[in-house]
Amino acid sequence: MAILKATNVVKEFPPPTKHQPTVRALDGLHFEVSGQTFVSMVGPSGCGKSTFLNIVSGIETPSSGSVTVQSDEGRPAKLGYVFQDARLLPWRTVMSNLMYVHRDKGEETKDRIGRYLDMVGLKGFEHMYPAHLSGGMQQRVGIARAFSVEPDLLLMDEPFSHLDAITARSLREELQSIWEQTKKTVLFVTHDVLEAVQLSSRIIIVAYGGKNFADLTIDLPYPRLQTDPEVATMQAHILEVFEDMERKRRELDPRIAELAEARQRAREAS
Amino acid sequence: MASATTGSAGSGAVDAALTFLRRERVTRWTSRLTLLVLWQLAGVLSVRFPTPVQTVDILVREFQTPFGGDAWTVWNNELVQNLWVSMTRTALALAYVIVIGIPVGYAMGRWWRVQAYFTDVVMVGIALPAYMWALLAVMWFGFGITAPVFTAVVSATPALIVHVLQGALAIPRPLRDMSDAYDVPSLTRARDLILPSMAGAVIAGVRLAIIAAWGSVVLVEWFGSNEGAGFRARHWYQSAADYNGLMAWGVVVLVIVIAVDRGVIERIDRAAHRWRGSISSFGATAATAAEKTS
Numbered sequence: 001m002a003i004l005k006a007t008n009v010v011k012e013f014p015p016p017t018k019h020q021p022t023v024r025a026l027d028g029l030h031f032e033v034s035g036q037t038f039v040s041m042v043g044p045s046g047c048g049k050s051t052f053l054n055i056v057s058g059i060e061t062p063s064s065g066s067v068t069v070q071s072d073e074g075r076p077a078k079l080g081y082v083f084q085d086a087r088l089l090p091w092r093t094v095m096s097n098l099m100y101v102h103r104d105k106g107e108e109t110k111d112r113i114g115r116y117l118d119m120v121g122l123k124g125f126e127h128m129y130p131a132h133l134s135g136g137m138q139q140r141v142g143i144a145r146a147f148s149v150e151p152d153l154l155l156m157d158e159p160f161s162h163l164d165a166i167t168a169r170s171l172r173e174e175l176q177s178i179w180e181q182t183k184k185t186v187l188f189v190t191h192d193v194l195e196a197v198q199l200s201s202r203i204i205i206v207a208y209g210g211k212n213f214a215d216l217t218i219d220l221p222y223p224r225l226q227t228d229p230e231v232a233t234m235q236a237h238i239l240e241v242f243e244d245m246e247r248k249r250r251e252l253d254p255r256i257a258e259l260a261e262a263r264q265r266a267r268e269a270s
Numbered sequence: 271m272a273s274a275t276t277g278s279a280g281s282g283a284v285d286a287a288l289t290f291l292r293r294e295r296v297t298r299w300t301s302r303l304t305l306l307v308l309w310q311l312a313g314v315l316s317v318r319f320p321t322p323v324q325t326v327d328i329l330v331r332e333f334q335t336p337f338g339g340d341a342w343t344v345w346n347n348e349l350v351q352n353l354w355v356s357m358t359r360t361a362l363a364l365a366y367v368i369v370i371g372i373p374v375g376y377a378m379g380r381w382w383r384v385q386a387y388f389t390d391v392v393m394v395g396i397a398l399p400a401y402m403w404a405l406l407a408v409m410w411f412g413f414g415i416t417a418p419v420f421t422a423v424v425s426a427t428p429a430l431i432v433h434v435l436q437g438a439l440a441i442p443r444p445l446r447d448m449s450d451a452y453d454v455p456s457l458t459r460a461r462d463l464i465l466p467s468m469a470g471a472v473i474a475g476v477r478l479a480i481i482a483a484w485g486s487v488v489l490v491e492w493f494g495s496n497e498g499a500g501f502r503a504r505h506w507y508q509s510a511a512d513y514n515g516l517m518a519w520g521v522v523v524l525v526i527v528i529a530v531d532r533g534v535i536e537r538i539d540r541a542a543h544r545w546r547g548s549i550s551s552f553g554a555t556a557a558t559a560a561e562k563t564s
Contacts, residue, residue: 057451058453059451083444100449
């Protein structure tokens with residue numbers, strides 16, 4: 001288990017050209033995650049969710065503020081990361097791809113990898129190359145890779161967004177089942193509210209500009225299906241929160257309201 | 271009935287012949303044979319153009335002539351000894367080229383400051399023709415091993431650097447990020463990510479470097495050495511006024527480049543990209559079948 005602590009995280013990117021302003025992806029994001037929780041960060045595209053995961057994983061550094069991840073035993077926390085795409089080495093087999101992220105290359109590691117490949121339904125595919133696998137199977141390899149390091153904190157960045165609806169649904173159910181067995185601390189990024197409600201025990205809503213907007217607890221029993229009435233009710237509630245967020249944004253920035261009105265007029269005219 | 275059978279057999283033979291002619295190997299050999307015929311034709315039509323037979327004849331004579339006044343052996347003759355001198359010079363130069371070119375090219379691709387520092391230097395190396403370096407090197411270092419090796423190094427290194435730089439820039443960013451996220455050790459990363467990503471570009475660069483280095487060594491030997499393939503070619507051209515000898519050494523120089531390319535570089539290239547063969551031989555329906563199984 002891990003404790004993730006984000007304190008006033010700000011991330012600015014240099015302007016794409018000299019005449020453009022600095023891009024602020026995150027603006028004082030703060031929260032704490034601990035224990036056997038499945039936390040989802042939900043927000044509109046471009047609100048800095050993926051940037052935040054990159055900061056947690058060390059790919060990016062924050063402009064100001066801090067992000068710390070501690071393990072229970074006081075050792076450096078181990079992280080697993082499932083990306084939007086599988087990110088596998090095309091010239092290595094499935095087994096070699098999983099071994100790549102392990103320092104210990106012994107039998108025990110191989111056994112553990114085999115166990116997780118079995119969990120994601122890829123037993124027997126160890127010696128195949130990524131190109132032999134479909135997109136869904138490649139993403140399963142990515143999930144097995146992340147779990148096989150037995151992470152203190154598992155980061156998942158819209159892992160099903162590139163997949164077709166049927167494969168995504170089956171993988172969501174598999175993920176739910178694996179999480180129930182392992183109870184890892186998970187930080188999951190998505191812009192799909194229904195997906196977040198189905199999987200998470202807590203949802204952090206991030207507003208445009210990378211600010212905290214709401215923090216909700218999803219107190220529903222597992223396993224959950226997207227067709228469960230409670231899941232649908234919670235989804236409707238969260239969508240209302242999003243509408244509230246959009247309303248406030250329009251109030252704060254009149255130009256957005258003008259743009260929305262112009263769009264409405266154009267729609268009516270057509 | 272009988273005529274139908276005959277017709278079918280005939281068209282089968284034509285089909286087989288067409289299939290045979292469409293093979294890549296047949297096309298390549300057809301091209302080589304055409305070249306040989308054209309060469310023979312040019313030799314027959316011009317007194318200044320040696321035929322293939324005359325060229326081979328000179329090479330046999332070079333092989334039969336003892337080297338440096340000592341007794342003839344299979345090892346000690348004009349052909350083998352001069353070739354050996356040029357090849358050792360090229361090998362030494364290539365060692366320098368690889369030791370300098372690969373780290374500098376990689377560093378240029380990896381760190382923009384290094385790229386900014388070396389870009390102009392590499393540009394000078396590429397822009398200045400080998401014969402300029404050759405003349406300068408002979409003036410600076412005189413006859414001996416230094417001039418050909420120096421010329422080969424300065425002519426071949428920039429080509430290798432540019433290729434390695436392109437290879438380093440092509441290392442997939444998503445895979446580098448994944449390696450960062452999992453804190454993959456540098457050595458594992460170099461072996462499993464960086465080298466395979468850059469293999470194609472590095473091999474192409476080394477291939478060009480070999481051609482450039484070999485050409486430079488022969489060029490310097492032409493006017494700044496008293497041994498080697500270039501020296502021997504000049505001997506036939508200038509001292510003996512024998513076009514056959516010049517052509518023969520030209521052919522030797524060419525054959526060495528082709529032999530190294532086919533015998534060494536292509537094998538390394540195939541070994542580096544063996545995984546692609548494993549994928550293509552697997553069959554297009556494998557992924558679908560695997561998905562059904564899972």
